[in-house]
Amino acid sequence: MNQELINALNSIVANATPLVIASMGETITERAGVVNLSLNGSIILSAMAGFVVALQADSLIIGLIVAILVGALIALIISVASIELRRDQIAVGFVLTLLAADLAQFLGQDFTRVPGPRISKWSFPILSEIPIIGDIFFDHDVFVYFSFVLVIAAWFWLFRTRGGLEHRAIGERPESAFARGTNVNRMRYFYTVFGGGLVGLAGAAYSLSVKPGWATPPAMQGDGWIALAIVIFGGWHPFRVVFGAYLFAGLRAASSAIQRNGGLDLPLVDVHVNISFILLNGLPWLLMILTLLAVSSGGIERLVSLLPRQIQNRMRNVLRSDPPAALGTRFEAE
């Protein structure tokens, strides 16, 4: 395997990490039946807060903690609004996503393009020695290793533990979870705030690692929406979600590689296009629509019907992506 490819894959893993952390946080929240639509703003505000606090306090740890708290606080507002005040989660999340982004721009105005601290790289002992795999996956900073642990832990929790069964139940059938003695709303508070904290951490993973520093417009603008779409594409399953995040980062890396080379220069078709420089920025969004189309109810049937009959059923199960049945609804104990 040549070094250039290894480097490219290494940077895809690094660039995907904030998306992995944020979409895992959202997966945990949505599995409990709550939609945190504020992701885009939450990530931006916690990125700014994490960076500025780390810079001012001269402590990365304090910066990280503040970023997590910012994400958790926004999630707390959504859960109070939904559970106590019976407000629409979508409306509150949407207002918060705009508010948080404006707040970040306002409070961060004196810190744009200021050099500051960032988390340093730390090659994982032993594992980084493995040829190729080590170079791609274990030559990073702690955010990346944390994201690996997070994905596996989230999967194990959701599908291999009693607590995870209960967690999924409050997102699917809150009434029956309640009947079995679960305090549905208290657990929803917990999972929403916990997931929000991860979203906040994802913000810090941008401003303290992948896209260090703070700028207006923020470097991670739009990624929160992408993360929300990845959760859907991933069918609310940690492994599929992480696959979605890597796929996305990979395609994005490919498109920026094309940009660097000044256009797409295919050997057969002579399309020499400098224009693609700009148009390629639209690729992630086109991709977002296409991936959602692929897993949407109608889309799956259309895709599957193109396949040989023997594997149709299996593919249908692979592609199927059913949201938690009670997603976005309130629960009130009678």
Added chain:
Amino acid sequence: MRKNQSLALQLALGIAPIIISLVITAIIILVVGADPAEVVERVWSGAFRDLTSTARVVNFWLPLTLASIGLTITFTAGLWNIGVEGQIMVGALFATFASREFASLPTAVVIPIEIIFAVVGGMLWALLVGVLKTRLGIHEIFGGVALNALADVGTIFLVSNAWAPATGATAQASERFAPSTLFPALSGDFPVNWVVAIVTVIAAIVVIFSLRGTRWGLHLKATGKNPRSALLLGVPTERTALSAFAACGALAGIAGAHRVLFTFGDLRPLASGGIGFLGLLVVLLVSIRVLWVPLATFVFAAIITGSTRLRISLQLDQSLAGVLQGTLVLVVILFQGVRQRLEQRVTQGDGDEPQQSFSPISAEMTE
């Protein structure tokens, strides 16, 4: 006696969110080391210091009102038209095309053509979101967000290529439009876009009446309340949803035309100025009551216009306007919940209303 008490309570609950959000914003201003009183004064004078600045407020108010009125239609149908921002931009793109193509025609002919183009552009972009939802099952929030970004990319592409200034492409703005294709201003002292002002008034009246007294309005409401039962009762929910998108997109398109053919005089990236998102906030603020829209949009337009000079006068970022507006809408929404709890209306009857779950990837509008 009791009645007086509840009236006082009502009033307090109505005013409290405004005071709370002003206090929160004041604290945020103090955090960055500025003086809230001075900010208020600067914003006020920025908006209303003379006729020209007031005209600027009005010229922001018009497209914001158009977009917001359009959004009351989609919200009534239960649709989250976040794509409105992109619909404004595509309206601007189509208007730009018309301005360039028909520059040789007299102003009185070219302006209606430009408006028609803007309407068609906004409508098409909105219908795309609509079809993605009703036919292909992609929730309008995600379709809208993606199409907004694609509209921005398209704008930057056109501005820096086919429509670039003759002096060289910068990706900042297109070639200036021929003066004869621009919307006319009212007079030198008070330069307001009277064409779009008239269109806005007509649009407001038409929408208010069609939401109240037409079959279409009834269909919109039924679809918004519960699309499944509406479909069972014979409401053509898909057609209703698509018509709501189309109507909103049309009004957003005119707003976009106003921005490029009046405010700027050229096409530029982000020409919408966030008017679409602001419109969504407005409609949430007034709980979809269309009669309140013009008042709310005027206040928002004054805040936004007044804040544009904060950077020069106080070295404060103009995003402060967004902070105040966002806080206000958030606090108002939360207070509606507080009020409901206080009034103890949270009884059985309320619980019977069926809740719809959030289904990001399934089509519910068709059988």
